[in-house]
Amino acid sequence: MKTMRIMAIAAATFCAAGAVQAQEPLKIGMITTLSGPAGYLGLDIRDAFQLAIDMQGGKLGGVPVQVLVEDDGLKPGQGKQISEKFMKTDKVKLLTGIVFSNVALAVVPDVLEDGGIYVSPNAGPSNLAGKECHANYYVVSWQNDSLHESAGSNANNLGYKKAFILAPNYPAGKDALEGFKRTFKGEVIGEVFTKLDQNDFAAEIAQIRAAKPDFIFQFHPGGAGIAFLRQYQQAGLLEQIPMVVPSPSMDAVTLKAIGDAAIGVNVSAQWNSDFDNPANKAFVEAWTKKYNRPITYYASQGYDTALAIGAALKGTGGKVDDAKAFRTAMMKADFVSVRGNFKFGNNQHPVQDWYSMKVVKGADGAPIIKTNGKISSNTGDFYAKDCKL
């Protein structure tokens, strides 16, 4: 009798489990930076990713999905722990979300080795773009260097000759200075590596004043960039020595923080909120309606990443177990990017257009980032040639 009862309970449990299984949404693991000075970067990626899901009625490419979000706190070790938990405990196969390259470098190789698929909405470190490119690793944002190559070209176009360049001492910071120097044709008269968690730049700013360059190029994502710009302005240098920056040093949040002082700063990016295409207009409108806060590059990348994943899921009918089929569907990039032209190169990093922008006074008096024109079209990245995929 007792055995029967246990059997019955077991059977009932199995039935229930089976029923749940059928409706179980596909789990996507998101590891991102939500705390600390750069917390708003991950926040925008997370919210835009969720926005894309909401706009498709809780689905991506017709497949119900559930996003598990964890904060890496900009710590590579923490990121690694989360990815292990996602893959082993939650049985997640598809991961995304990492903002910072040092975290990505700690997490991504192991995820790929364990048979996972990773789609990057931001970090695109050079180490993973060339020889060590991987069939299950996709980057929707950019390869790190491209951001800074576009800034270098922008500086050439603006006619500047003598540069002073700064970036934090971490993988993406090194990519930044390398990338800038690759395209900049003038002379680099000063080069400084700052600390990744630095927020006081008085010592560096004094060096810039003494070096008297034509312009400075600086890459400081998140809160550090805001601190740098404000202190640069307080030192009275913003009017004297202009600034050419890649998008992470001047996003909508940075701009709101700096205010009018930022007018005149030259920016280069692959996306801007004023892009005049239907996909972007719908995105900006939905974002403003739901979140009503400044919209950043990170948000656009999080949104595009969700769309890219959605396109791939549509192609495979929601399956992620067959990495080959997922890859075939993903590489088609069958979605309308808010940035306009988008396709994947052979190393599964974007081939896209780059634009030059400038901070100007907007119609209502508040400063805005205004797109001026293209810097380059259909641009891949420097490392693609080393990738044998």
Next chain:
Amino acid sequence: MTLVLEQLLNGLQLGVMLFLLAAGLTLVFGIMGVINLAHGSLYMVGAYAAALAAKITGSFLLAIPAGLAAGGLTGMAVEYLVIRHLYGRDHLDQVLATFGLILFFNQTIILLFGRQPLFVQIPPALSGAVDLGLFPYPAYRLCIIAAGLLIAVGLYFLIQRTRLGMLVRAGATHREMVQALGVDIRLLYTIVFGLGALLAGFAGLMAGPLFSVQVGMGEQILILTFVVVVIGGLGSVAGAFWGALLVGLVDTSLRAFLPQILRGMMAGSEADALASGISAMGVYLLMALVLLIKPKGLFPGHA
């Protein structure tokens, strides 16, 4: 030469900022024997309160009392509710509890203000740069140096010349004796903790317009503050002062001058990478060196 002077001023400014935090930390440790990891959270609370007050009233002058009050009152509440139960406990318990407080404060701030950083405009009178003859220097940073030095002098008088200061000094060196003499040690503890929190709140409100006000800002500066306290000697306010200036000057000078020095010896990019590595370690090397020569710090509080 002007560059050297400017960098010395930068170092001094960083040092003064560190002193405001280290003074409270060292007092709390010296007198109560509590390691307070949540000291950085009080700095953050001060910064947020000031940012909020400045936003609502539009006046930086009104932000000052708001930041001070928030820092001091939060500190006293924390002492009354949490720290008070930790005096007899092991340092490990204290670290655990105050670490919990960090998480608590960070999450509370996220709930109240969100993750996007807040910004405080510098009061217009101080927003520009002052021409010091040789070079222009941001007026606001000069103001921080002046305020910090004034507070250092004020603390010196408070501790050396007043009755409260006498109790504080006695509490730092002969804790049991002070208790035995019938001093209301609980009240003294709350006041000292509140004073430390007040200074942390002041540092926070001064930092607001310079950096961005954000969750986690306290932890960034807390590590350097601990270095200062260890170098200066646990429990010594004078030690905190000289330690802070030393750390500020060494950190700034290494960042400012090491790249040029190394560039004279090796290739540019190698020199830059090495210099940034060494300057990131610099203050910790300094701490190790001080501990090697004077294991109790430069000005040990417990004789």
